[in-house]
Amino acid sequence: MGPPRLKAAAEIEAMAASGALLARTLDVLAGAVAAGVTTADLDGIAREHIRADGGQPSFLGYRAFPGSICASPNDLVVHGIPGPRPLADGDVVSLDVGVTLDGWVTDAARTFVVGEGRPQDLHLVATAEQALRDAIAVCVPGGTVGDVGAAVQARAGREGIGVFPTLIGHGVGRSLHEEPQVPNVGHPGHGPELRAGLVIAVEPMLTLGRPAIRLAPDGWSVFTIDGARATHAEVTVAVTDEGPRVLTPWGGTDRW
Secondary structure, eight states: OOSOOOOOHHHHHHHHHHHHHHHHHHHHHHHHOOTTOBHHHHHHHHHHHHHHTTOEESSTTGGGOOOSEEEEETTEEEOOOOOSOBOOTTOEEEEEEEEEETTEEEEEEEEEEOSSOOHHHHHHHHHHHHHHHHHHHTOSTTOBHHHHHHHHHHHHHHTTOEEOTTOOEEEOSSSSSEEEEEOSSOOTTOSSBOOTTOEEEEOOEEESSOSOEEEOTTSSOEEETTOOOEEEOBEEEEEETTEEEESSOTTOGGGO
16 A cells, blocks of 8 residues: 555645544434434434535445444444344444545544443443543654554553454545554554654454454454454544644544
8 A cells, every 4th residue: 555645734634624524423423322223223314414514424335335334233343234223222332434525534433332331331431432542642753553552452451451453443534544554452662653644543442352353244244253342432633743633523622
């Protein structure tokens, strides 16, 4: 794929517009997640909201993916195809959204607990979000991709949570997947350098069980190998001389 393509300030602003639409979409979905709602219902809500504001769902048709979002309940880690399955109280469901606006792609995900949820599931989701914040904090010029993975791995390890080493983040911009790859494990100071203008999707994917996966026959759905529940938290972040800038600030800018 070649070296990472650094973005100019005006290009980062254009990506921020795409990211703002994505963040609004995730916030709309947050209000729609409830027992009895199907993942297909959520897919339709996201598609209509994105298109109403002039964007396009980046995932729809990507390598023939049939959904506008990825919806992944419980032991389905990522890339779940939306369908007729209704959510139930106690479910954990991650919603991954991509938005293309004026040719610029952003990518983000959030995991929701339906109803009250089990304490261990709430802890899992909270750990992933804190790991994401830890990873964002090291997205600064002069850092490395290894710093990002190490931050996720350290937080998960402290909390007794598993990290999937084979599920990774990535660069993003004109395409959904650009260089560099951004693993959720790593060593500080190792890997590609983080330079001002680099835009990456940082996305901790964690589990209560073994950090191993299996791919479903549909060719998309990635499940935990042991049936344990998983979570996914993701933002698109720009590395700038002023520090990391989250371009998809779901849940409100005060979260980041």
